[in-house]
Structures are given as structure tokens and as C-alpha cells.
Amino acid sequence: MEKIPSLLERDHTTGAKSAPLTGQIAPGTEWVFTDDEVIARRKWDGTAVLFTRIWPHTWSLCLRSTLRDVDLTIDPETNEGTLSPPLPRGFIPAEYDGNTRKLFGWQTARRLHALQTDWRYVLGPEATVTSPPPYTGKPLPEKFALSHIAGTTEEGEFCWSFEKFSDSGFHEPLHEALVASGTSLREGTYELVGPKINGNPGQERSHRLERHDIAESVPAEFWKGGIEQAAAAVQRLALVRLWEGLVFYHPDGRRAKLKARDVAELHRLEGATAS
Numbered sequence: 001m002e003k004i005p006s007l008l009e010r011d012h013t014t015g016a017k018s019a020p021l022t023g024q025i026a027p028g029t030e031w032v033f034t035d036d037e038v039i040a041r042r043k044w045d046g047t048a049v050l051f052t053r054i055w056p057h058t059w060s061l062c063l064r065s066t067l068r069d070v071d072l073t074i075d076p077e078t079n080e081g082t083l084s085p086p087l088p089r090g091f092i093p094a095e096y097d098g099n100t101r102k103l104f105g106w107q108t109a110r111r112l113h114a115l116q117t118d119w120r121y122v123l124g125p126e127a128t129v130t131s132p133p134p135y136t137g138k139p140l141p142e143k144f145a146l147s148h149i150a151g152t153t154e155e156g157e158f159c160w161s162f163e164k165f166s167d168s169g170f171h172e173p174l175h176e177a178l179v180a181s182g183t184s185l186r187e188g189t190y191e192l193v194g195p196k197i198n199g200n201p202g203q204e205r206s207h208r209l210e211r212h213d214i215a216e217s218v219p220a221e222f223w224k225g226g227i228e229q230a231a232a233a234v235q236r237l238a239l240v241r242l243w244e245g246l247v248f249y250h251p252d253g254r255r256a257k258l259k260a261r262d263v264a265e266l267h268r269l270e271g272a273t274a275s
Contacts, residue, residue, distance in 0.1 A: 002095040003104045007258040012099040029256040032248045041215040044191035045244035050106045062106035070103040173207040231263045
């Protein structure tokens, strides 16, 4: 999943660490207000998680990760790119931002790539699994739960295995969220939310994995009229329902986001301009 572009344009030519808003809609996002098929959904404020198949019968639960100070060099003859410094083991790149020199992607368990001969991770061609069964909530080894690797044994039995991702404190919230997910966990992207995640701005009472593409939607009449109406809708949703903002989905896969924090910055810019 690539980083979602903002609906509001930022000026990256200033050299500022945080590029300021220009007060205009970002080029290429006009479709949000012109195309009738667009759906606006809640933007969750937690930690992005990717549940994906990384080998034919192996799934991995990965956390969103950003590498900074990365340089991309393009060979003019082959048109192939080279990143420096080299990527960490287990990093799945998604998108490079040349303005900020940031590489966005996903981090799997680093040890996973050193265990390719282990039957728990790589299986023979006779193994067939189309979708993982629900996580049963078996006890977790201490500090070993951030990456969840799914596969089948040679006898066809399904297992969840755990490898240490890092020393961060996500393993307990993620364990609780997996238990709560039950049979609903399927391949795709989610937001890990809860009391111990990102300061819990949504005042959640438990840890959950919320799937992005089925998040609660907002009727078009509340935001379709333009950036002013959309900004007002985001501001209301942030105050009344504690939403971080809205993500706009186009049927062809395009997306754009409008965050309450950006709306507040836009209002400060408009106030400064007016005075």
C-alpha cells in the first residue's frame, strides 16, 4: 500500500522540515469532488498493519515503517533504481518520496528471511491454503509476537508462529487485537487501535484491527461541495466523533486524505492571510 496523498497541497520548495500548506488542493486530487463514484471513509488514528501473503502458503503481519534519509539513484541506461543505504532485512518497500527522501513500506520479521528452510515458514507444493483460519489466542512467548507468520504443516494442519520484530511494546496490543479479530482477519491493510496505541486519540476501550477499506463512510452531501465543505465535515467529525479525518476512495484505486490536523493548519493560514 502506497502512502495516501493529502488533499491539501504542501510547498516542498521552502526547505522547511514540515512543508507548509499552500492553501490549494493538491494537483491530481481534483477527482475527489468531480467524480461521483468516490466514497469518503473514516481515517483511523493508530498504527497501520499489513496482513499479506509473502510466499505461496505463508502470511505475515507487518507494521508500517518509514526509512529516512534514503537516496534513489536511477541508471539512465537500464532505468533501474538503486537505494542507499541498503534496505533492512525483511523491509517491503512501497513508495519513495524524493522531496523528503523518505521510503515508505512494511517491515516483516527479520529472522523470517533466515529461516526459509524451516517447515513452519516454507512448505512444499502439495500444501494448499487459500486463507488463514482465525487466530486462537494461544499464549505468546515473551516479547515474541509482533510478527505473525502463518503456514501449514505437511499434514495440512494450520499453525501460527511468532518471531521477534523489535523490542517495541506492540506485542500485547496486537495479541489482544488478533483474538478480537476472530474469523474476520483477511489479507489486506488494517489499523491497529486501542488504549496503548498512539496515545489512543479515539478513546478506544480495547485493541482492535480495523480494516481500512470497509471503514465507516460519510454521505457525499456532507463533503462533496468542495474543499471548504469537506474541511468543515472533517472538523465536526474530529470534535464530535474523535475521527482523525477522511480518506477518499476512487473505484480505480486512487485515494486521497484530509486530516483534522491539516484543516486546523489551513484555518490558521487563512486567518494569517486575512489579517
